[in-house]
Amino acid sequence: MLPIYLDNAATTQVREEVADKMAAVLKSNYGNPSSTHSVGRSSKSILEQCRKRIAAHFNVKPSEIIFTAGGTEADNLVLRSAVCDLNVEHIISSKIEHHAVGHTVSALAQTTNIKLSYVDVLSDGSIDLKHLEELLTNSAKKTLVSLMHINNEIGTILDLKFVADLCKTHNALFHSDCVQSVGHYPLDLEYIPIDFLAASAHKFHGPKGIGFAFVRSGLGVQSIITGGSQERGCRAGTESLHDIVGMDEALSLAYENLSSEKVYVADLKAHFIKLLKSEIPEVKFNANCDDSIKSTYTLVNVCLPVSEAKAPLFLFQLDLKGIACSKGSACQSGSDKGSHVLAQILSAEELKRPSIRFSFSIYNNVDELDRVVKTLKELVFESA
Numbered sequence: 001m002l003p004i005y006l007d008n009a010a011t012t013q014v015r016e017e018v019a020d021k022m023a024a025v026l027k028s029n030y031g032n033p034s035s036t037h038s039v040g041r042s043s044k045s046i047l048e049q050c051r052k053r054i055a056a057h058f059n060v061k062p063s064e065i066i067f068t069a070g071g072t073e074a075d076n077l078v079l080r081s082a083v084c085d086l087n088v089e090h091i092i093s094s095k096i097e098h099h100a101v102g103h104t105v106s107a108l109a110q111t112t113n114i115k116l117s118y119v120d121v122l123s124d125g126s127i128d129l130k131h132l133e134e135l136l137t138n139s140a141k142k143t144l145v146s147l148m149h150i151n152n153e154i155g156t157i158l159d160l161k162f163v164a165d166l167c168k169t170h171n172a173l174f175h176s177d178c179v180q181s182v183g184h185y186p187l188d189l190e191y192i193p194i195d196f197l198a199a200s201a202h203k204f205h206g207p208k209g210i211g212f213a214f215v216r217s218g219l220g221v222q223s224i225i226t227g228g229s230q231e232r233g234c235r236a237g238t239e240s241l242h243d244i245v246g247m248d249e250a251l252s253l254a255y256e257n258l259s260s261e262k263v264y265v266a267d268l269k270a271h272f273i274k275l276l277k278s279e280i281p282e283v284k285f286n287a288n289c290d291d292s293i294k295s296t297y298t299l300v301n302v303c304l305p306v307s308e309a310k311a312p313l314f315l316f317q318l319d320l321k322g323i324a325c326s327k328g329s330a331c332q333s334g335s336d337k338g339s340h341v342l343a344q345i346l347s348a349e350e351l352k353r354p355s356i357r358f359s360f361s362i363y364n365n366v367d368e369l370d371r372v373v374k375t376l377k378e379l380v381f382e383s384a
Contacts, residue, residue: 001322002322003322003323003324004322004323004324004364004368004371004372005324005363005364006323006324006325006358006359006360006364006368006372007324007325007326007357007359008298008299008359008360008361008364009152009153009180009203009298009299009326009357009359010326010359011202011203011208012202012203012204012205012206012361013205013361013363014202014205014206014207014246014250015205015206015249015250015253017249017253018205018206018207018246018249018250018253019246021245021246021249022207022242022243022245022246022249023242025046025241025242025245026242029042029043029046029241029242030043031043032238033047033230033238033239033241034228034230034238043241046241046245047239047241047244048062050244050245050247050248051065051067051244053248053251053252054212054247054248054251057187057251057252057255058187058188058189058197058214059188059189059190059191060189060190060214061217063217063232064214064215064216064217065212065213065214066212066213066214066215066221066231066232066234066235067210067211067212067231067235067239067244068210068211068212068213068235069209069210069211070200070201070202070208070209070210070211071098071100071177071179071198071199071200071203071211072100072200073211073213073235074197074198074199074200074211074212074213075098075100075101075104075146075175075177075198076100076104076224077213077221077223077224077234077235078175078196078198078213078215078221079091079101079104079105079108079144079146079175080104080108080224081221081222081223081224082144082173082175082196082221083108083112083114084222084224085220085221085222086142086144086173086219086220086221087142088114088142088143088144088173089113089114089115089141089142089143090114090115090116090117090139090141090142090143090144091105091108091109091114091115091116091117091143091144091145091146092117092118092119092132092135092136092139092143092144092145092146092172093105093116093117093118093119093145093146093147094118094119094121094127094147095118095121095340095344096121096125096148096151096153096154096340096341096344096345097146097147097148097177098148098152098177098179099340100177100198101146101148101177102340105146115141117135117139119131119132119135119147121344121345123345124156124287124288124294124345125151125154125156125286125287125288125341125344125345126156126158126287126288126294127147127158127163129159129162129163129166132145132147132163132166133166136166136167136169136170136172137170139170139172143170143171143172143173144172144173144174144175145163145167145172145173145174145175146174146175146176146177147163147174147176148176148177148178148179148180149176149177149178149180149181149185150178150180150181150184150185150296151180151287151341152179152180153301153339153341153342153357154286154287154288154289154295154301154341154342154345155180155287155288155289155295155296155298155299155300155301156287156288156289156294156295157294157295157296158176160176160187160192160194161191161192163176164192164193164194165193167195168193173195173196173219174193174194174195174196175194175195175196175197175198176194176196176197176198177198178197178198178199179198179199179200179203179211180203180296180298181296182197182199182200182203182204182251183199183203183204183205183206183250183251183254183255184203184204184254184258184262184296184297184298186255186258189214194214194216195215195216195219196213196214196215196216196219196221197213197214198211198212198213198214199211199212199213199214201243201246201247201250201251204250204251204254205250205253205254205361205362206246206247206249206250206251207242207243207246207247207250209240209243210240210243210244210246210247211247212247213234215234221234222234223235223236225237261362262297264362265297265298265360265361265362265364266292266297268360268364268365268366268369269297269298269299269300269360270292271366271369272300272358272360272369272372272373273285273290273300275369275370275373276302276373276376279373279374279376279377280304280305280373280376280377280380282305283302283303283304283305284302284303284304284350285300285301285302285303286301286302286303286342286345286346286355287301287345289301289302298359298360298361299357299358299359299360300357300358300359301342301355301356301357301358302355302356302358303346303350303353303354303355304353304354304355304356304376304380305353305380306353306354306379306380307353308352308353311352311353311354312354314354314356314379315327315354315356317379318356318375318376318379321375321379323372323375325356325357325358325359326356326357327339327354327355327356327357338351339355342355358372
């Protein structure tokens with residue numbers, strides 16, 4: 001029996017149409033986009049067409065899209081350049097950010113003179129917006145707020161428009177890691193006055209190793225990589241044309257099919273939640289992940305009624321049963337440390353039990369979910 005893949009928040013299966021387009025470019029469009037001869041100019045033309053189409057999805061200028069090696073680099077580009085080039089002296093973030101942001105702001109606080117403040121996280125995993133307003137009101141320095149749109153572990157959704165408007169009111173810059181929302185939610189960045197955004201193609205059925213940063217015109221972000229003047233001087237290094245074409249195609253397909261595919265995946269999540277509540281009544285849904293309004297439709301994070309002694313092997317047991325899921329971000333796999341996100345919202349007793357993240361895509365189906373719940377029930381009662 002084929003493995004059941006429910007770790008789509010970590011990475012997604014590449015669409016067949018995307019792989020086909022990438023293969024065609026690899027075979028035929030091998031010119032360096034920075035070369036001035038016809039072969040290079042042909043690649044440059046394809047590159048800029050992709051940039052234009054990607055920008056159009058967000059109602060922004062093509063010049064505001066900077067291609068990167070993924071979301072982590074995009075986050076680093078914005079945060080490091082904001083301090084080094086934009087004279088930001090105060091960063092406000094949270095303790096439930098992805099490590100691409102969390103570790104970066106922590107490093108900046110240790111190596112520069114910036115002030116780092118953390119906004120409170122409420123018990124349901126949401127950001128305390130009143131506390132954020134207090135921090136902004138009391139900040140006398142040039143400030144940047146960095147808060148993710150959708151939390152990659154618990155699925156909590158931030159009100160981007162509200163936070164962006166709040167930052168404008170207080171003359172603060174706003175950066176958001178939107179890796180879990182780009183391709184899954186429409187984002188009109190003319191309506192939402194965000195300054196910076198990070199995205200990664202492999203989260204919406206595109207290739208790994210490619211993403212982009214949105215940088216609002218006039219902000220003057222500079223490259224953090226020393227080298228050539230590619231990407232208008234914002235990101236040195238020869239662009240990976242086949243990956244960019246793959247990302248463009250994946251994003252176009254994601255938004256073209258968003259209405260129907262969102263309903264399909266949301267129905268899978270609703271079915272999974274209903275079945276879990278029925279078969280394992282003691283299951284706890286971490287944060288608001290069982291709320292269809294407050295949480296993304298793509299994942300759930302559940303705390304299972306399993307003893308502390310058997311909790312460490314629970315994920316391994318699922319893997320042996322052919323079920324691929326995770327206990328948190330894939331970026332911390334292999335670490336003995338628990339989830340820094342769950343540590344902010346769960347009790348000490350709850351942290352002793354296994355919390356598992358299941359994340360869904362269009363390539364999943366109801367039969368798979370039924371098998372997963374059946375297996376979970378068997379393992380839970382075996383460990384009782």
